[in-house]
Amino acid sequence: MSAAMGNNRTIRWGILGTGRIARDFAAGLRDTPDAVLAAVGSRTQASAQAFADDVGAPAAYGSYEELAQANDVDIIYIATPHTLHAENAILALRGGKAVLCEKPFALNRREAGEVVALARAKNLFLMEAMWTRFMPALSEVKRIIASGEIGSVTQVHADFGFAATHDPEHRVNNLALGGGALLDLGIYPLSIACALLGKVESVQAQAIMGETGVDLTTAFTMKHAGGTLSICSCSLRARAPGELTVSGTRGSVRMERMFHMAERVTVDVLDGPSRTIETPWLGNGYTHEAIAAGQCLRDGMLEHPDMPLDETLALMGVLDTIRRQIGLRYPGDA
Template sequence: MEQVIRWGILGTGKIAQAMAAALRDVPGAQLVAVASRTPESAERFGALCDAPRRHASYQALADDAGVDVIYIATPHTLHAENALMCLAAGKHVVCEKPFTMNVREAQGVIELAREKKLFLMEAMWSRFLPAVQEARRLIASGAIGQVQQLQADIGFVANFPPEHRLLNPALGGGALLDIGIYPLSMAAFFLGPVTQVRTLAEMGPTGVDEQAVFSLLHEGGGSSSCACSMRVLSPTELTITGTLGRIRLPGRFYKPNHLIIEPMDGERRVVDAPFIGNGYTHEAMEAMRCIRAGLPESPLMPHAETLALMDVLDTMRAQVGLVYDADHATAAA
């Protein structure tokens, strides 16, 4: 039998609930502990997801000897602090995206993981889904020729009060960090490292970007055109175009269950590629595969790429004048 991997979840929001549900569909995964900052919240979340141990502090989860890997699902302003705490306590870590607030924080977390010889991965769950993997396989096989362009958009209407984390600069609010990371990460996944970026944004009354557009050039050729918005419900599609045709991930490209191949010469094909459970299962399965194999990182979401993408996000924010408290800490460091 394969080694059982014992999970802890740090944080109790929607994404934490999604991961708790996903772990039920992962063979060999056990959700054994959760943590919140209050006993009431920890008890409520633990009961909801049937976790036997319910810690009233994040540190208590980090120190729980019965936990192998911790999934960090707190607001991104806390990611670096929480990841450092869990790694220092000897736990493997899967950290929600965006990985940290800036590249300096990301570097510190990755350095500690390497020093401790622990597994660490950014939870960019879309990369691990079967449809996305199949699209990459098709591209590698030459099905659409040499890839030249990628277009992607993601948008929803954020009808929230200004103190909500999505609009609150103190909580890392804004479209770029929360949802812009999806098209950015997928563009780099399909076209390779980003060499240049140009960004425009519309800022809202709270001082965060409510929608942004950005263009990328990629190492080895190819360009991407991406948009993210908290003002409109956009098509949320991704199209990869090559010299011989295109591949589309239609409707919620971050969670595709099929893809469409449209060759210049030939018939349009729909390829079904269903995911297990709610889709978060696949990143958990990859993390467990790596932990069992003793790998420090996943080849699908390696540390170097997490750092590179955080660096691009830093550049994008500088271009639109979006500054967070964590950046002041960078300047003081």
């Protein structure tokens, strides 16, 4: 996959996993130019075939191993629960496939490092599927910052929360499945704050923990290289506004609710009227990351500059630090 495939090459996708996010990504692929869903993989032939019939995939494999070895697939999207991401990504890479791995990239920094090392050893494309990085709203915010319109940027505020189920067996509340607000929701403000402000120098976090041992609400502040701060929060018990604001010496730009899939941004400056810029996205939003990954394959790139692997590893390290501070430990950390 290190050699360029040609700019007109249709990218043949495989989806590993058959849950809701797998279905959403399949829908996003339908609006992705020069891309086809070639195959899906599940743990049984029956579930793979049912999913393939639903999403229109021509091939269905009754094991993840079969999908990883399939000849008709260029890249595999990992859509399984958090705790399986590293294992499944390694399986796909060993099959010679490029990988787009759903966030969180892995359960911890150690797992993430193993996946990245394998991709680099095999010269295969690998990327964390942080779709916000590829949405038009973030590009517009970066453009506004670079223009100097809001002055020198000093801070980012971001929150992400909703009132989730209290069912202790549900994925978000289940410690064994990597549950909790941080990995499910907090990763969004964390990742986008770093995309805007750069490397994290230090982080401080506090949390409200639930009866099942996962974090229900977590807040953290990060000091970034260059002397800026981000203030982030996430919650499974609060219907938060879900907005992100970048503030500078002359004004601010706000990514409207929900910031991870914002359709507009608003600029407020000291000496001018507020203005709103529409930032519509293609398909259901997943389309943009699929386009980005596909173009990397055509160009022979092993990483995407907007979501490089070293940054994914650094972010996993920050998540590990936050978890240590709030006392959130998973069985897979051992």
